[in-house]
Amino acid sequence: MRLVFACCVLALTALTAPLAMAQSGPLRIEITEGVIEPLPVAVPDFIPLNAQATQYGARIAQVVVADLVNSGLFREVPQSAYISQVTDFNTPLQYADWRAINAQAVITGAVGLSGGRLTVQFRLHDAVSGQVMAGLQFRSTQEGWRRMAHKVADAVYAQLTGEGGYFDSRVVFVSETGPKGDRRKRLAIMDYDGENVQYLTGSDDIVLAPRFSPNGDRVLYTSYETGFPRVYLLDVTTASRRPLEQADGTMSFAPRFAPDGRTVVFSLTRAGNTDLYRMNVSGSGLERLTSSPSIETAPSFSPDGRQIVFESDRSGSQQLYVMNADGSDVRRISFGQGRYGTPVWSPRGDLIAFTKQNRGRFHIGVMRTDGSEERLLTASFLDEGPTWSPNGRVIMFTRETQGANGRAALYSVDITGRNLRPVRTPDGASDAAWSPLQK
Amino acid sequence: MNIAGKLAVAAALIALGACSNVTNPIGGGAGGAGGIGGDASNPTSPAYFQQVVGDRVLFEVDQSSLTSTAQSILQGQADWMIANPSYTAIIQGHADEQGTREYNLALGARRANAVREFLIERGIAGNRLQVVSFGKERPLEICSAESCYAQNRRAVTVLASDLTG
Structure with missing residues (x-):
């Protein structure tokens, strides 16, 4: 018996794109007290960087949202409510459009597939202050796409709570x-x-x-x-x-x-x-x-x-x-x-x-x-x-x-x-x- | 001959050999409710042991001490095993579902051992009596009420014929 993920290698590198680090306490979830009001988060489909990657754009976004909502600390702002659409990973967000639908955090991402290797990158945006709080890039085999989505969610969870994540487990x-x-x-x-x-x-x-x-x-x-x-x-x-x-x-x-x-x-x-x-x-x-x-x-x-x-x-x-x-x-x-x-x-x-x-x-x-x-x-x-x-x-x-x-x-x-x-x-x-x- | 065939032959040879640990359980099984083992009207049959002597004793909640009813059943089991020396037994201890899994495993072991010690005290050689606990894994009755729990807090003496003869 051979397990699918046994040979899965994930590389974790910080994105080189300039990140405006969050100022004094914009987005922060305190999880020790128990969260009564979950943080509204929008996760548009990840942008496919080539035709082969198209099938993963929506699927990765769905797993990221499911992880975050599952934690009880977040609620999803449904895609049907979006005012502006994200069509390019590097085009700056119209933060006012996200604030208007009460999204406090927005996660954008891109996914590429070549030679059986997936590359996933994402950015976590604080819609209220209009800043990018974090961004990372992950690589793995094609079968590892769910794990990469979990890693994105773990990184977001860690950034916003100050605690380690638990989704890639x-x-x-x-x-x-x-x-x-x-x-x-x-x-x-x-x-x-x-x-x-x-x-x-x-x-x-x-x-x-x-x-x-x-x-x-x-x-x-x-x-x-x-x-x-x-x-x-x-x-x-x-x-x-x-x-x-x-x-x-x-x-x-x-x-x-x-x-x-x-x-x-x-x-x-x-x-x-x-x-x-x-x-x-x-x-x-x-x-x-x-x-x-x-x-x-x-x-x-x-x-x-x-x-x-x-x-x-x-x-x-x-x-x-x-x-x-x-x-x-x-x-x-x-x-x-x-x-x-x-x-x-x-x-x-x-x-x-x-x-x-x-x-x-x-x-x-x-x-x-x-x-x-x-x-x-x-x-x-x-x-x-x-x-x-x-x-x-x-x-x-x-x-x-x-x-x-x-x-x-x-x-x-x-x-x-x-x-x-x-x-x-x-x-x-x-x-x-x-x-x-x-x- | 392929590998599977060779393995099958090897297994058969092992089974035929004078392997002292090979026993053949009769009736019982994990639930202890099997109906085989000959004619219950024949006092030397396992069916008689199971149905007339009584192959199980019951316990109070979270207890492993033997009630007077249990002791009289076990005296019958000891008498039968003395009269039928070719049989060995595995005593299976069980618990009801009101307990955590690993604790219940240990509790079932306590119950099975209480039966074993009683039988040894009444003259059965210890090497004829093995114990095993199933904890709450094999309830006999499946309702979630005391009427079922009482039947599940049990130790069942499952006879085996010793193939070494």
Whole structure:
């Protein structure tokens, strides 16, 4: 199996065109408070620089708009409202025409295609002050056109928010078909927006909870290939896989990479008791991190690799704990009502996302790494399994509906609890893990 | 012969060899509801074990301790396995859907292990008893109500005939 984007090379160069840098705070989105009024943005079709590129002009603009609107921070000014049309990339904009239709940001672009290589350039305009705020050029293979559109949107997002973007990223997840009593599950990977779905395993064996390596090239997951749950390592480019070392008579699951990409922390069940262990990806150096008769699972590293947050029922119910990466200095961080599980450390390091069960409802929430400032973002019959966007601003999770026809689907929500959206997948979907930004 | 053919032959040779781990599950399956295994009126049949002795025990919410009802069923399972020493078993632990996925895997393992320890205590050799957890992945009943959840919080003893004889 060969993934389309495996060989995709993107070049990123600053446009040489003179840019008038923005003056004191013209266009700026503050995303920490939660955006109530999205910024109106106009994205005219990108101008094709030659006949072969014609098919991409509108498509790239559409993906850029979809990304920005999807973030909840922007709303689209529809093309039908435009007063002046953009027909040449280098002709200055009539900013008054864009202000008249309340477009605060305008993104113009051009696309050329030659020898199977696409070149995309864009400019971000502040229509209010009448200035170009940013401009960049990207190159890739023809098949990489969506990624270039995502990179344009990432650059715009970064320029206007001061935060990194997250659109040029992928999601590995479990695709689900079949009835509730006999669910067929297989690993799949897609772009963050649900495009380019590819399957990484067959559906003969149950597969659970994949996680990306720090650079997105490998995936750890759990499979029942042998009849017993066991941790596997899969190469995303080739889809080849191998089991990690495991003693007979044990179960292993809940694997996560350390930020160094060489160490794995996971749950190992021996004689009914589940503890956390670490080992090298090569299979050597097995080391026990917790020794307790309770359940210890769902580990997640801090971005600096020094600490691990995990769940344990040592207090009598599922709660969250943080320990040093060598297993020392364990302290409990969750103290609210209900049960807490599936903690995931934000890539920014500042927050921990979790699943909370309380009075028969499930919630996705976030708290500071010391357990303070708990905030619940969602509520439903069954929400679980949060995963962070690469910039730590958005959380994707699984929502399952109740009853005999219950179905799992992916949703995203931002960390202020706004902008709850379903993520489009071909079938049922669960256990999403968000990749880092692609290079 | 092509590569696939050679592989098939190799696999067949492995299966015929004296491989101590090769077992042949009878009935059960992940859901534990299969109906095969002979005639339930024959006390030495797996069907008798499944239907008359009882192949499963149920658990309280988030618990793995054995109720008195469960203990009496498991005593029957132990007696049957002592009387039918050619069988081994895989004990499958399950959880209801009200829990996070990985926690439920660990909880199912606890339940399966509670059954295994009980059977060992009642005289079954540990090497006849394997455990596996399916967490909430294989519910038997699919409604989202306690009547279904109660049936799903289970440990099922699935018999296997040991091919090594």
